[in-house]
Amino acid sequence: MITTPVAREKVYTMSQFYIFVKKECLHIWRDRRTLFILVWMPIVQIILYGFALTNEVKNSRIAILDQSKDDATTAISNEIAASRYFNLVKNLHSYRDIDATFKQGLIRMAIVFPRNFQYDLLHSNRAQVQIIADASDPNTANTLTNYATAIINDYQLSLNNNEQLPYTIKTQLRMLYNPELKGAYNFVPGVMALVLMLVCAMMTSMAIVKEKEMGTMEVILVSPLRPFWIIIAKTIPYLLVSVLNIACILLLSVFVLGVPITGNLGLLIWESVLFTVTSLSIGILISNGAKTQQAAMFTSMMSLFLPTLLFSGFLFPVENMPVALQVISNVVPAKWYYIIVKSVMIKGLGFFAVWKETLILVGMTLILLFISISKFKIRLA
Amino acid sequence: MIGEKVISAEKLTKRFGDFTAVDHITFDVVKGEIFGFLxxxxxxxxxxxxxxxxxxxPTLGSxxxxxxxxxxxxxxxxxxIGYMSQKFSLYEDLTIRExxxxxxxxxxxxxxxxKEKSNLLINRLNLAGQEKSLVRSLPLGWRQKLAFLIAIVHDPAIVFLDEPTGGVDPITRREFWELIYDASSKGITVFVTTHYMDEAEYCHRVSIMVDGRIDALDSPANLMKEYASSSMDGVFLQLARKALRMSD
Structure with a gap:
């Protein structure tokens, strides 16, 4: 059989490539501590964000100062105490107690019923109730006062049940995509972006810089392996780890956090692989500049972790930021991935809803790959 | 020297901006020669x-x-070609065989x-039984010898050694040079840089670079005669003193 030189060259390159990928997997396998972190970090993050770091308000400690002690105040107090949002820890006896209890840090909110509450309610139509909240955490304070107001309004409605008021506007609320207002619906896409970014970019950049530090890069560069294939071979194992991470996160979110995948699973996975490649190319870019593994880690942390956290929109809504920051947020790849995951996974939208975001990610990836690989070649000359 | 030329440089020059790192060097190396590049x-x-x-x-030359x-x-x-650098160049977290x-x-x-080469190499270094231990656990001298044999595992025409014996004790250096002679006798050309002048005397021929030029090129014996010195150390010092460039 006659094989052309070109064909033989190709086979030769593929087996070299395969050997390189195998070596790279051995590195990861031997470094058990890092492997452990790689596999557990996403799991721990999902569980942490899903259960502990939720922005839902539950069982907030409150106190009530009831100066009226009539049927109405008792009924409202009972309603509030029974609510899952509140945990009534103290009945206060004077105004001075309120301040003291807040200062001790015992409560986040206090409700004050003045004297003759029921009388005012039924006769003068001027009943007043005071809600005092600890606004050192403004979001929580807002949420708590809304809940309390809603409970009081409910009670008022129940009083008027028999006699229809002449003019009423009834607001009907429907919470789309996330009827139970679960925080996990927000966090799962965010954690996916964060984990993929960290695993791919940080680990790849460190793996490449490690070869430079050890002096093995020089030997490989003198070998017949082409630089392009060296780079690709170094990233493949991390691509595989990322796919494993994506699977873990999705399984956890469906079966543990109860966040369903409403959209197309295949589309979600392909978008995630795309974002993984974006992150890998950022990792290669970082490795071009960094001389030590610490430098690579630090650069990844500063240039990826924080922007991903701040600008992806998963902790802070981007629309609320000053225009300058909104503009900056557009160059953070995680922002686009976050939008895609939310649309596909939570809202159940198809490719036509996210093609623009996908195109932006593809564009970013191509630019990053082009810069990082051509820079890698220049370094050789 | 007579023989098949495996390296021939003609006015080879490299400039980085205004700085001429290598300045018109011309030399030949023949097959199987141990060429010291000092x-x-x-x-x-x-x-x-x-x-x-x-x-x-290169900027200029051929x-x-x-x-x-x-x-x-x-x-x-x-x-x-094969290559082994001054920095240790094996993977510490892989085994000898890997x-x-x-x-x-x-x-x-x-x-x-x-498989065949691995067995040969492991036996040559008396590492049988240890091939599954991590390179990290080997003493430095053994690693350097292993690195050298790996650098010629594909039977290259030439092996380039960049200060291969840095930080290695004298006995191991001796053993290392036995491996080099072995390779040379099999027809592999050895191109070696070193700081140790006793090693320079082991080479068939040495060249001495000063400020990017090759100022001397001959067998160690001839050089010592020419510079009226009893050791290569003396030859090297006489030449190196002429250097105008600051060492880094």
Whole structure:
């Protein structure tokens, strides 16, 4: 059989490539501590964000100062105490107690019923109730006062049940995509972006810089392996780890956090692989500049972790930021991935809803790959 | 020296901006020769070696390595040379056998050939029984010897050694040089840079670089006669003192 030189060259390159990928997997396998972190970090993050770091308000400690002690105040107090949002820890006896209890840090909110509450309610139509909240955490304070107001309004409605008021506007609320207002619906896409970014970019950049530090890069560069294939071979194992991470996160979110995948699973996975490649190319870019593994880690942390956290929109809504920051947020790849995951996974939208975001990610990836690989070649000359 | 030329450099020059790192060097190395490439730090040894290995393009001049042109055929050069750097260049977290497999593999050796070579190499270093231990656990001297044998595992025409014995004790250095002689007798050309002048005396011929030029090139015996010195150390000092360039 006659094989052309070109064909033989190709086979030769593929087996070299395969050997390189195998070596790279051995590195990861031997470094058990890092492997452990790689596999557990996403799991721990999902569980942490899903259960502990939720922005839902539950069982907030409150106190009530009831100066009226009539049927109405008792009924409202009972309603509030029974609510899952509140945990009534103290009945206060004077105004001075309120301040003291807040200062001790015992409560986040206090409700004050003045004297003759029921009388005012039924006769003068001027009943007043005071809600005092600890606004050192403004979001929580807002949420708590809304809940309390809603409970009081409910009670008022129940009083008027028999006699229809002449003019009423009834607001009907429907919470789309996330009827139970679960925080996990927000966090799962965010954690996916964060984990993929960290695993791919940080680990790849460190793996490449490690070869430079050890002096093995020089030997490989003198070998017949082409630089392009060296780079690709170094990233493949991390691509595989990322796919494993994506699977873990999705399984956890469906079966543990109860966040369903409403959209197309295949589309979600392909978008995630795309974002993984974006992150890998950022990792290669970082490795071009960094001389030590610490430098690579630090650069990844500063240039990826924080922007991903701040600008992806998963902790802070981007629309609320000053225009300058909104503009900056557009160059953070995680922002686009976050939008895609939310649309596909939570809202159940198809490719036509996210093609623009996908195109932006593809564009970013191509630019990053082009810069990082051509820079890698220049370094050789 | 008479023989088949495996390296021939002609006015080879490398400039970085205004700085001329390598300045018109001309020399030949023949098959099986052990060629010592000496010079103080900053004299331009590494830059010259990088050009010969196909890692860096010359600014001027010409050079053929293993029969290939450094300008146009550097991929072919890479297939026909071995390289071992001053920095330790094996993977510490891989076993001895895995290191051999990897380096032999990226030079395109077949699986059977790799197995055969691995066994040969492990026996040569008396490492039988230890081939599954991590390279990290080997003493430095053993690692350097292993690194050298791995650098020639694909039977290259030339092996480039960049200060291969740095930090190694005298006895191991001796053993290392036995491996070098062994390779040379099998027809592998050895191109070696070193700081140890006793090692320079082991070479068939040495060149001494000063400020990017080759100021002396001959056998150690002839050089010692010419510079009226009883050791290569004396020869080297006389030449190196002329250097105007600051060492780095």
């Amino acid at each position: 010079g103080a730090n900053g004299a331009g040894k590494t830059t010259a070696m990088r050009m010969l290995c196909g890692l860096s393009l 050079a053929m390595v293993a029969g290939f042109d450094v300008y146009r055929q550097n991929e072919l050069i890479k297939k026909n 290191n051999i497999r990897f380096y032999a593999g990226i030079y395109g050796l077949t699986d059977d050939k790799i």
